[in-house]
Amino acid sequence: MSTAVTLNASHQTLSRASAWARRAPLLPALIFMIIVTQLPFVATLVISFVRWNALYPNDIGFGWFANYAAVFTDQAMLKSVITTVILTVAVVLVSLILGLVIAILLDRKFFGRGFVRTIMIAPFLIVPVAAALVWKHAILNPSYGLLNGTLTWIWGLFGHAASAPQPDWVSSQPLGAIIAALVWQWTPFMMLILLAGLQGRPLDVIEAARIDGADEWQIFRHMTLPHLRQYLELAALLGCIYLVQNFDAVFTITSGGLGTANLPYTIYQTFFEAHDYGQASAAGVVVVIGSMIIATFVLRTVSSLLKEEKR
């Protein structure tokens, strides 16, 4: 608020020299970001039009849209687009709903709330590769994982331990296994953002509504939910942006096998195993365009949140 006021008041009086003095502290960070992030993207764009497979070093040349045509006709690539969409939407939806429920529970006062909040955050703080490894080996493994072990134990209670079902989770539900591990990691993220939203609610207005006889559902439906809308949008969009890029869980749990290769994994493979630089770059550009579409919505949400802050 105060920054905006001084900004307007002092504009006209700024001489050119002091304008540069103002800009100077910003420049190192700005120049660094432009060099390190924009140049590689321009290079990716250029390479995406070049016929370039590192296995055939004598056949490098301008290929027009051949790489893009290859991306859009390659069955594996198309399948990975679908996988990416399913994976992202499923994880974001499930973790958003779980996160909302948990945020509402944690917004209430109860014994040990701080402690429960702390242990709820923990899954998000495990190194992603480690989390995926633990899901793969310690929880979902068919012969000694926790899940099947618990099934054996429950069946054992009734004296039928030998006949307990022992599904091979990762092989039978490869995408489901990745989704489960990611939902576990990302629910705390959604919960944290929504909890921040809940705590920004104007409590006096809610208290007034309660005194006027509104019940909890009415308050939730007509006051909490509209207030949370921006936070729900932001959590969903940020979740999409982070999860579209997910590499660790796919790499660790299935190594992209069994139809679970998403776009980042497929690009990694095209580049690292097939050595087709041109096609990998074209796929990269396609991912960038997809992300930019989501990003414009993020920017809109963020700027409306910033406006709210300034008011």
Add this chain to the structure above:
Amino acid sequence: MSATITGERADAASIRRRAGAPVGRTASMRTRERRRTVSLGIIAWVIGLIFFGPIVWMLLTSLHSETTAATNPPNLFAPLTLSSYANFFGASSGASPWPPLINSVSMSLGSTAIVLILSIPAAYALAIRPVRKWSDVMFFFLTTKMLPMVAGLLPVYLIAKQLGLLDTVGLMVIIYTSMNLPIAVWMMRSFFAEIPLEVIEAAQVDGAGLLLTFRRIIIPLASPGIIATALICFIFSWNELLFASVLTSTTSYTAPVFLTSFVTSEGLFLSKVCAASIAISLPVLAAGFAAQDKLVQGLSLGAIK
């Protein structure tokens, strides 16, 4: 918006007192409400413990011997042992974890230091004496964070190869700096914007120069935010896998890359897998718990306070 949990709850209580509650509430309504609070609290505890379960399981498994860890049904009461940790750190089987751990520490600390050096002046220019069109600059930083990193991987690889920087700590420090700088600028701007301008102006009226103002006023007042920003940058650098696995190989590979050597390991090493996962996650868990309150600000790219 930025009030703490306790602060806001205190407000709610005082409002309730001022409103003279319970207005029109009977004793039975209050008992019912209390019962509901208790049962919802229990549900919250149960959900919290379910989410924490895999971590407890990870810890328990890491503390069992390999033979008692890989049993079906699970044997919760097997004797505990630190042998898997000794095995992991002593590297009695497989490669030593120390080189990748040292690499990860130097990359994470190095990039965090550079991020702070670049983002503190930038935040000053964006929050305290804002440049013109400061919000456009902010959104530029934000967009760099939204583009998928994988799309820049190939050129970075080719450029690094040309410059002879492949498989060096320095290259990864630059990559992680670019990954975290936008987040840091956003977080830092919001922390700097919270410093009342009058305090800064008063210091300057008293004749303090820019550096003195920074040292005596701005840095101390923003220090909780600066520390939280540093911790979050540390976490993100420490966790990164994709770039590290492509750009590093024999000398500068990181702890997460080292962990991927367990991807195909079979049950024989279950306890060691868990011990390794715990050991490598520990710095992140510590940093995350320390930055808990500000975590959401970092995770949401500073958009929410």
